[in-house]
Amino acid sequence: SLDWGYTDDNGPSTWAEKYPLAAGARQSPVDIDTSKATSDNSLVDREIDWSYPSNCSYRIVNTGYGWRVDTYGDDTALSGGPLSEVYKLEQFHCHWGATNDEGSEHTVDGKSYAAELHLVHWNSEKYSSFKEAASQPDGLAVLGVFMEIGNADNAELEKIISLIPKIIHKGQDSQASFDLDFGSLLPESKHYWTYLGSLTTPPCNECVIWTVFKEPITISERQLEVFRSLKSVGEEDAIEPEEGKLVKNYRPPLPLGNRVLRECGP
Numbered sequence: 001s002l003d004w005g006y007t008d009d010n011g012p013s014t015w016a017e018k019y020p021l022a023a024g025a026r027q028s029p030v031d032i033d034t035s036k037a038t039s040d041n042s043l044v045d046r047e048i049d050w051s052y053p054s055n056c057s058y059r060i061v062n063t064g065y066g067w068r069v070d071t072y073g074d075d076t077a078l079s080g081g082p083l084s085e086v087y088k089l090e091q092f093h094c095h096w097g098a099t100n101d102e103g104s105e106h107t108v109d110g111k112s113y114a115a116e117l118h119l120v121h122w123n124s125e126k127y128s129s130f131k132e133a134a135s136q137p138d139g140l141a142v143l144g145v146f147m148e149i150g151n152a153d154n155a156e157l158e159k160i161i162s163l164i165p166k167i168i169h170k171g172q173d174s175q176a177s178f179d180l181d182f183g184s185l186l187p188e189s190k191h192y193w194t195y196l197g198s199l200t201t202p203p204c205n206e207c208v209i210w211t212v213f214k215e216p217i218t219i220s221e222r223q224l225e226v227f228r229s230l231k232s233v234g235e236e237d238a239i240e241p242e243e244g245k246l247v248k249n250y251r252p253p254l255p256l257g258n259r260v261l262r263e264c265g266p
Ligand SMILES: NS(=O)(=O)c1ccc(C(=O)O)c(S(=O)(=O)NCCc2ccccc2)c1
Pocket: 063, 068, 091, 093, 118, 120, 130, 131, 134, 142, 198, 199, 200, 201, 202, 203
């Protein structure tokens, strides 16, 4: 079985036993209390800027706690906003809940969204590897995009979702080269909140500069159901068909404490 996960016996409230960083003062996610957000002039003229390839080869893998697309981010770049260096895209993944009224990791004035997309980047200007960057306070930059239920399928996400039936069990992966328009996985508005936080999964390193967009993108109920069909156990684990389904994989918010929450955008 997994040494950590999202069930009652291995979920977020138990993580600190094996992963002491999870009990730190710079943890993620947090509730975004919009009344605490300061609109900081140092951000206003530094728009978040990204460039992602339109066609690239990807690997989607079932990590046991969700799906993850590894991007081999050679010609990717994220800069501006709260970032002082250029970061490269390493991977992206998603968090969701068992029902549509929960699932995001960050919340806004206590409101949860149905899911949250994370694009994980690392500071390749300052550090020589993702692993090294993940041990530094400014090592990673994660973009968080809220997802709400809409009537239509999300066409870009559909390219990923169509591969999920091939990775139902933990450890399975699928190589695919598809042209993914990352731009459409991000909202139109660049309005965002930013704060210093951590990985939201063990080992919960406090190495992330978080940027959470205010405007959600949409995903259909059917597409979200496909996420929930993933299993947290391997093919060899003989369990009942309904058992081991990854119906939720989000960490609830941790206290912001005395961290600054900055807001930027129109
Ligand atoms: N929600 S989050 O953005 O914080 C996040 C979630 C999952 C993962 C992951 O390991 O797949 C990651 S990761 O790709 O950054 N890996 C973190 C664990 C790790 C640290 C150092 C080296 C390898 C893996 C991040």
